[in-house]
Amino acid sequence: MVTIKDVAKISGVSPSTVSRVIANNPRISEETKKKVRKAMKELGYHPNVNARNLVAKSTKAVGVIMPSSTNTALQNPFFPEILRGIGSVIHDAQYSMYLSTGETEEEIFKEVQRLVYGSYVSGVILLYSRINDKVTDFLREQDFPFIIVGKPYDYETEISHVDNDNFKAGKEITNHLINMGHSRIGFIGGSRDLFVTRDRENGYLAALDEAGIEHREEYKIHTEFLKSGGREAVEHLMSLDTLPTGLVVSDDLISLGILSMLEEYGIRVPQDISLVSFNNVYLSEITRPALTTVDIQIYELGAQSAKALIEKTQNKNEPTKRIIIPYKIVYRDSVSKC
Amino acid sequence: MVTIKDVAKISGVSPSTVSRVIANNPRISEETKKKVRKAMKELGYHPNVNARNLVAKSTKAVGVIMPSSTNTALQNPFFPEILRGIGSVIHDAQYSMYLSTGETEEEIFKEVQRLVYGSYVSGVILLYSRINDKVTDFLREQDFPFIIVGKPYDYETEISHVDNDNFKAGKEITNHLINMGHSRIGFIGGSRDLFVTRDRENGYLAALDEAGIEHREEYKIHTEFLKSGGREAVEHLMSLDTLPTGLVVSDDLISLGILSMLEEYGIRVPQDISLVSFNNVYLSEITRPALTTVDIQIYELGAQSAKALIEKTQNKNEPTKRIIIPYKIVYRDSVSKC
DNA sequence: CTGTTAGCGCTTTCAG
DNA sequence: CTGAAAGCGCTAACAG
Numbered sequence: 022m023v024t025i026k027d028v029a030k031i032s033g034v035s036p037s038t039v040s041r042v043i044a045n046n047p048r049i050s051e052e053t054k055k056k057v058r059k060a061m062k063e064l065g066y067h068p069n070v071n072a073r074n075l076v077a078k079s080t081k082a083v084g085v086i087m088p089s090s091t092n093t094a095l096q097n098p099f100f101p102e103i104l105r106g107i108g109s110v111i112h113d114a115q116y117s118m119y120l121s122t123g124e125t126e127e128e129i130f131k132e133v134q135r136l137v138y139g140s141y142v143s144g145v146i147l148l149y150s151r152i153n154d155k156v157t158d159f160l161r162e163q164d165f166p167f168i169i170v171g172k173p174y175d176y177e178t179e180i181s182h183v184d185n186d187n188f189k190a191g192k193e194i195t196n197h198l199i200n201m202g203h204s205r206i207g208f209i210g211g212s213r214d215l216f217v218t219r220d221r222e223n224g225y226l227a228a229l230d231e232a233g234i235e236h237r238e239e240y241k242i243h244t245e246f247l248k249s250g251g252r253e254a255v256e257h258l259m260s261l262d263t264l265p266t267g268l269v270v271s272d273d274l275i276s277l278g279i280l281s282m283l284e285e286y287g288i289r290v291p292q293d294i295s296l297v298s299f300n301n302v303y304l305s306e307i308t309r310p311a312l313t314t315v316d317i318q319i320y321e322l323g324a325q326s327a328k329a330l331i332e333k334t335q336n337k338n339e340p341t342k343r344i345i346i347p348y349k350i351v352y353r354d355s356v357s358k359c
Numbered sequence: 360m361v362t363i364k365d366v367a368k369i370s371g372v373s374p375s376t377v378s379r380v381i382a383n384n385p386r387i388s389e390e391t392k393k394k395v396r397k398a399m400k401e402l403g404y405h406p407n408v409n410a411r412n413l414v415a416k417s418t419k420a421v422g423v424i425m426p427s428s429t430n431t432a433l434q435n436p437f438f439p440e441i442l443r444g445i446g447s448v449i450h451d452a453q454y455s456m457y458l459s460t461g462e463t464e465e466e467i468f469k470e471v472q473r474l475v476y477g478s479y480v481s482g483v484i485l486l487y488s489r490i491n492d493k494v495t496d497f498l499r500e501q502d503f504p505f506i507i508v509g510k511p512y513d514y515e516t517e518i519s520h521v522d523n524d525n526f527k528a529g530k531e532i533t534n535h536l537i538n539m540g541h542s543r544i545g546f547i548g549g550s551r552d553l554f555v556t557r558d559r560e561n562g563y564l565a566a567l568d569e570a571g572i573e574h575r576e577e578y579k580i581h582t583e584f585l586k587s588g589g590r591e592a593v594e595h596l597m598s599l600d601t602l603p604t605g606l607v608v609s610d611d612l613i614s615l616g617i618l619s620m621l622e623e624y625g626i627r628v629p630q631d632i633s634l635v636s637f638n639n640v641y642l643s644e645i646t647r648p649a650l651t652t653v654d655i656q657i658y659e660l661g662a663q664s665a666k667a668l669i670e671k672t673q674n675k676n677e678p679t680k681r682i683i684i685p686y687k688i689v690y691r692d693s694v695s696k697c
Numbered sequence: 698c699t700g701t702t703a704g705c706g707c708t709t710t711c712a713g
Numbered sequence: 714c715t716g717a718a719a720g721c722g723c724t725a726a727c728a729g
Binding site for chain 2: 721722723724726
């Protein structure tokens with residue numbers, strides 16, 4: 022391995038000068054800079070990040086924590102897309118990204134502890150938000166820089182997060198259904214433990230309220246995220262005496278399953294039932310029918326969270342931020358007039 | 360930050376003893392071990408990974424390189440799934456995982472150089488395999504431990520890789536179609552730059568040959584991966600005077616698009632056309648019809664590549680390995696007799 | 698079984 | 714504008 026000393030020797034200066042050249046210290050003459058850089062190139066010198074981190078007592082690296090992966094929920098294209106967004110900003114800032122996956126909550130917790138205590142990273146991005154989350158509590162207690170993608174369960178004003186206005190989006194997309202003449206509208210969501218589900222559902226309810234439409238408990242279904250492809254949800258629906266004519270589904274991937282089940286029952290979308298959902302992942306444009314869905318700008322969620330986190334790692338006094346990424350409804354073919 | 364010295368002081372031993380306790384060196388008495396561990400717990404001590412890596416001149420970390428992300432191909436659920444597989448092994452081995460995403464090939468190349476030269480990682484997993492890939496060449500020249508998921512373009516016997524037998528899988532799944540009475544069988548694949556496409560296609564061709572079915576150039580379509588949801592592919596198909604009755608599609612996600620387009624043209628699957636594909640990602644069971652597809656065991660691909668890489672980082676003389684993950688055809692509803 | 702010492706590669710005062 | 718020296722936290726001979 023070629024070190025700073027080798028470069029120093031070759032270019033006839035001291036190691037400290039080389040170090041300054043690396044940092045592009047203005048107090049070094051252009052001449053020596055040139056000389057040193059030439060030597061670096063010749064030798065193929067690259068600074069050793071561990072040595073550097075050791076003295077800097079900090080790491081230009083962030084940890085990205087995926088939700089626990091016991092189920093297939095991780096197969097959601099949401100994740101690669103948000104990683105892309107994070108990666109882009111990370112890369113521009115010359116940071117690196119540690120990815121942490123884990124089967125169980127406990128495993129994840131241990132892993133985060135390791136990342137934090139071992140000085141692996143100088144900040145953490147949580148790709149989920151759950152109630153009573155040990156990881157969140159730990160990070161807060163440690164006063165360690167972190168960002169939640171989504172809405173924190175507690176201490177909302179103390180934890181920086183980047184989120185969509187899921188309430189408003191839920192309301193708006195439900196209103197779209199209402200405006201199209203629907204009044205019997207159902208909601209199918211993933212686990213209520215996830216805040217995003219709640220927010221979208223609450224938006225849905227608010228839209229009904231405003232329109233003077235009564236809630237029907239039997240129209241609200243929570244299916245385990247991705248489990249059984251929405252089979253239970255649709256079976257439940259079928260057991261009802263009057264079917265809804267519109268469906269608000271909290272995730273494109275769930276919609277895909279619902280669409281499939283609905284067809285099995287001979288129910289056509291959008292002729293018999295209209296359906297709207299959330300996320301606008303790639304596949305939502307290639308389903309039949311193509312989905313009218315809320316584009317939540319996943320890439321941007323990732324990019325902004327990385328940006329905010331990096332700022333925070335660079336300045337501990339950075340204030341707590343809430344960053345709301347605007348959404349946009351994408352109108353396609355899954356809705357018709359009622 | 361609490362260091363090894365603090366622990367030493369509290370427990371009344373020297374730093375090196377503490378170090379030995381951490382490494383669970385057998386030459387330390389159980390008594391002192393207990394004493395030291397107690398102090399570590401009290402103080403909340405955790406070893407600093409940078410200091411450790413610095414002296415060890417190695418890093419228990421691997422870099423995972425995603426393909427360039429100019430298109431939406433990354434939204435393929437393949438990726439989160441393979442990351443899960445890698446993560447699991449990484450975690451058990453107490454390693455960490457650096458994730459590298461990049462827009463362009465050049466960006467990725469720079470990033471890999473950084474990871475390697477800067478001693479960020481001690482091995483690399485490439486989640487793609489492309490012809491004339493600078494990254495592969497670089498890693499080879501550096502004699503840096505790395506694994507390709509897929510088949511290397513060149514130096515196949517020198518580069519460890521984990522792959523499926525895509526040729527055989529392609530042949531077998533095509534045979535399934537043939538056994539069901541089909542003889543006009545088309546192939547729709549992603550970019551031919553990707554080896555996986557070629558292998559699957561060659562398997563398809565071999566099956567035709569064996570069955571004495573002539574190739575038809577117009578039945579082989581290469582659509583840019585995911586682009587336009589297979590629209591061009593299906594349009595091309597429609598322009599033909601005689602349609603195929605069976606379709607081998609190289610990726611579940613492409614199948615989804617094809618399914619959708621076919622429906623648009625009023626062609627029913629499997630009644631009018633049978634369709635088989637590859638990967639068996641979650642969504643392939645919730646499409647309509649559910650897909651008959653090759654389960655390539657994505658998770659296992661990830662896990663085995665991580666395992667092989669870790670072995671290689673721990674023993675430079677580990678021989679070059681080719682690891683073939685068995686596949687399994689999952690029969691569902693997208694095929695019917697012809 | 699344990700302590701002393703040197704040093705990993707780099708940055709950063711402090712001198713000059 | 715540049716060099717010498719100290720030290721980041723840890724490990725690994727080498728002594729004892």
